[in-house]
Amino acid sequence: MSTPTSTTAWVHKTTIKPTEKFIETLQKQDLPLPTLGPKDVLVRLHAASFNYRDILIPRDQYPFPVNWPLVPMSDGAGEIVAVGPQVKSFAAGDNVMTVFNQEHQAGRHSIVSATSGLGGALHGVLREYAVFPEYGVMKSPKGWTHEQAATLPCAAVTAWNALKDIKAGQSVLVQGTGGVSLFALQFAKAMGAFVVATTSSKAKEEQVKALGADVVINYNETPKWGEVAKKASPRGEGIDVVVEIGGTATLQESFRAVRMEGTIAIIGYRAGPTKDGEKEPGWGEILGSICQMRAIFVGSRAIAEEMVSAIEVAGLKPVVDPKTWTFDEAPQALDWFEQGRHVGKVVIKI
Numbered sequence: 001m002s003t004p005t006s007t008t009a010w011v012h013k014t015t016i017k018p019t020e021k022f023i024e025t026l027q028k029q030d031l032p033l034p035t036l037g038p039k040d041v042l043v044r045l046h047a048a049s050f051n052y053r054d055i056l057i058p059r060d061q062y063p064f065p066v067n068w069p070l071v072p073m074s075d076g077a078g079e080i081v082a083v084g085p086q087v088k089s090f091a092a093g094d095n096v097m098t099v100f101n102q103e104h105q106a107g108r109h110s111i112v113s114a115t116s117g118l119g120g121a122l123h124g125v126l127r128e129y130a131v132f133p134e135y136g137v138m139k140s141p142k143g144w145t146h147e148q149a150a151t152l153p154c155a156a157v158t159a160w161n162a163l164k165d166i167k168a169g170q171s172v173l174v175q176g177t178g179g180v181s182l183f184a185l186q187f188a189k190a191m192g193a194f195v196v197a198t199t200s201s202k203a204k205e206e207q208v209k210a211l212g213a214d215v216v217i218n219y220n221e222t223p224k225w226g227e228v229a230k231k232a233s234p235r236g237e238g239i240d241v242v243v244e245i246g247g248t249a250t251l252q253e254s255f256r257a258v259r260m261e262g263t264i265a266i267i268g269y270r271a272g273p274t275k276d277g278e279k280e281p282g283w284g285e286i287l288g289s290i291c292q293m294r295a296i297f298v299g300s301r302a303i304a305e306e307m308v309s310a311i312e313v314a315g316l317k318p319v320v321d322p323k324t325w326t327f328d329e330a331p332q333a334l335d336w337f338e339q340g341r342h343v344g345k346v347v348i349k350i
């Protein structure tokens, strides 16, 4: 097969208005592929999965730099079809997944690494072919399909990073049934932690119990769930690590749930702002609860590789929403994902 010189891709021209739908704005185009450099790999992408940032970026609500026009989505998986002459770690036929922040290989973030996100600062994976530097992809977990591997680069690495210091017997709180939270639930159980999960409905309560949650709290029935979670924790002392994906609307309850010297991992803003009249928690709550707040931006390639090893040993599989989508349906899939009716990861087959 001759090496392709262009690829079909979905492209956002720029940010979109609150009234616009993705089906009206996302456009399919042919984009040229760069020449394969000596340390580059060419990947035939076969699957991609959504993260909430894929909504925030075109809606102009993302806190990191974005370049337009943009091929969206960070999380892809596929097969290597060609490698440059100096590539050492891959060969044609290898199954790989993307590294979210391409320049975040190990250690702490820098300005360079924090501005190298696929589907944000750089073109993403909603396309058939892409050229990456050798260090921009990594081997997918053994025995996983491309659809499964495409769920990992953002949500799973973030969850693993949030929990990387957890020990058996400690407690973890996860909020809702989105991608980050369900990976955090699975990782926490695999590491021997006690897990409290919150969710919005009866049907979802059963799903998180089936994944091993020790205690499930319906936050619509129990809006003040923080004290309940604390009492439910082993010895009633509170939660060691709260995986905080809700933002200011859930943070007050997270302060009530966390144990002294515990950690609130600050990850997302999925629950939006506080309700009218409710004050946003701040300095007083941090000092008053004697906890640590740790902001997380996904995680390095080194953290991702540690996670893949753990996944292989523990035999974990991702929770993929049963509704799957084709490449041609990408705009409809994005509109549907924005409505938030999914459980776990929403995947597009490319």
Ligand SMILES: NC(=O)c1ccc[n+]([C@@H]2O[C@H](COP(=O)([O-])OP(=O)(O)OC[C@H]3O[C@@H](n4cnc5c(N)ncnc54)[C@H](OP(=O)(O)O)[C@@H]3O)[C@@H](O)[C@H]2O)c1
Pocket: 050, 051, 052, 053, 056, 154, 155, 158, 175, 176, 177, 178, 179, 180, 181, 198, 199, 200, 201, 204, 219, 245, 246, 249, 250, 266, 267, 268, 269, 270, 271, 296, 297, 298, 299, 340, 341, 342, 343, 344
């Ligand atoms: N910092 C980072 O590096 C990083 C990385 C990945 C994601 N994020 C952010 O983390 C957040 C979650 O991402 P995701 O990809 O997991 O999102 P997602 O898959 O879209 O999560 C959707 C789920 O969030 C839950 N949710 C909504 N409102 C909630 C509330 N008030 N309380 C508890 N749960 C609520 C709902 O589950 P239920 O109906 O079951 O409640 C919903 O199904 C987003 O804000 C995203 O931008 C940040």
